Amino acid sequence: QLLQVGFYSNTCPQAESIVHNVVRESVISDHNMAAVLLRLHFHDCFVEGCDGSILIDNGPNSEKNAFGHEGIRGFDVIERAKAELEASCPGVVSCADIVALAARDAIVMANGPMYQVPSGRKDGLVSNVSLAQAMPDVSDSIQILNAKFLNKGLTQKDLVLLSGAHTIGTTACFFMTKRLYNFFPSSGSGSDPSINTRFLQELKTRCPQNGDVNVRIAIDEGGHNKFDKHILDNIRQGFAVLESDARLNDDIVTKFIIDSYFNNPIFGPSFEADFVESIVKMGQIGVKTGFLGEIRHKCSKFN
Numbered sequence: 001q002l003l004q005v006g007f008y009s010n011t012c013p014q015a016e017s018i019v020h021n022v023v024r025e026s027v028i029s030d031h032n033m034a035a036v037l038l039r040l041h042f043h044d045c046f047v048e049g050c051d052g053s054i055l056i057d058n059g060p061n062s063e064k065n066a067f068g069h070e071g072i073r074g075f076d077v078i079e080r081a082k083a084e085l086e087a088s089c090p091g092v093v094s095c096a097d098i099v100a101l102a103a104r105d106a107i108v109m110a111n112g113p114m115y116q117v118p119s120g121r122k123d124g125l126v127s128n129v130s131l132a133q134a135m136p137d138v139s140d141s142i143q144i145l146n147a148k149f150l151n152k153g154l155t156q157k158d159l160v161l162l163s164g165a166h167t168i169g170t171t172a173c174f175f176m177t178k179r180l181y182n183f184f185p186s187s188g189s190g191s192d193p194s195i196n197t198r199f200l201q202e203l204k205t206r207c208p209q210n211g212d213v214n215v216r217i218a219i220d221e222g223g224h225n226k227f228d229k230h231i232l233d234n235i236r237q238g239f240a241v242l243e244s245d246a247r248l249n250d251d252i253v254t255k256f257i258i259d260s261y262f263n264n265p266i267f268g269p270s271f272e273a274d275f276v277e278s279i280v281k282m283g284q285i286g287v288k289t290g291f292l293g294e295i296r297h298k299c300s301k302f303n
């Protein structure tokens, strides 16, 4: 069974507006929440499919505790939307769909493109800390990034566009240590030579060696509050903050895709339109529909 735009239009007509209002309020009170919710959708989809598996609270064995999900947040927002939905239409709207809808609403709140979200996902019945191997790592090579996306049915074009989600949000210095101070582990030192030299000094100031790894810095230097293609320009000019973003310059195919968004401002492709295609595609990874899965009453617990 395929997902459907407006899946809840008969069974819970207010579903999308309820999610929208909860996301709106959360982003207004904490601007970072837009990025947090967008990242949550990605991490849900890459492990066991877009099925809310990451939301389960099962003690130390929960998927959410996997290293690949380090820093993931936003569960409270999803749970708040779920509580409101259960009050209006009990047992109808899945947590997996709430995550997908919240990501869309978050993008819109960050001035990104509006799009329709196909829905009808069921919530999964599995959540285990050992299942998160599919998550890309910030230090993966471009070959591994390509392979991990291909494994999910996503192309190199999807990899570039979805990495474009880094146009909003921040990273903890935790993820910068290797790139800034230990890029050549065999020698135990060095920084990623692909970083613009002026920018390297700046990054080292923001994330000092042996400093607090919880300090957060913008991922899209000079534009982290706005959902736009600015991040791709930063990446191609040596101003990528995340190592995995910088690696998109290492492959002639991904590099060419990035450049295509700048070569012809009038007739060239639209980053926003292509991003929408890729994120809708990501939202279909491994979905359970029909008789598979369940509709949870609480997003953090199996029924």
Ligand code: HEM
Pocket: 032, 034, 035, 036, 038, 039, 042, 070, 071, 072, 136, 137, 138, 139, 145, 162, 163, 165, 166, 168, 169, 170, 171, 172, 175, 242, 244, 279
């Ligand atoms: C290509 C592989 C990817 C890698 C290796 C990667 C890695 C990371 C890392 C290390 C962070 C910092 C997390 C933190 O410190 O809290 C981050 C943040 C973020 N990622 Fe990714 N990411 C990837 C792809 C994606 C995709 C596909 C999306 C969404 C479609 C996404 C959305 C985000 C967002 C919005 C943030 C900012 C979160 C915040 O501000 O709290 N990322 N990513």
Ligand SMILES: [Ca+2]
Pocket: 043, 044, 045, 046, 047, 048, 049, 050, 051, 052, 053, 054
């Ligand atoms: Ca999942």
Ligand SMILES: [Ca+2]
Pocket: 166, 167, 168, 220, 223, 224, 225, 226, 227, 228, 229, 230, 231
């Ligand atoms: Ca931006």
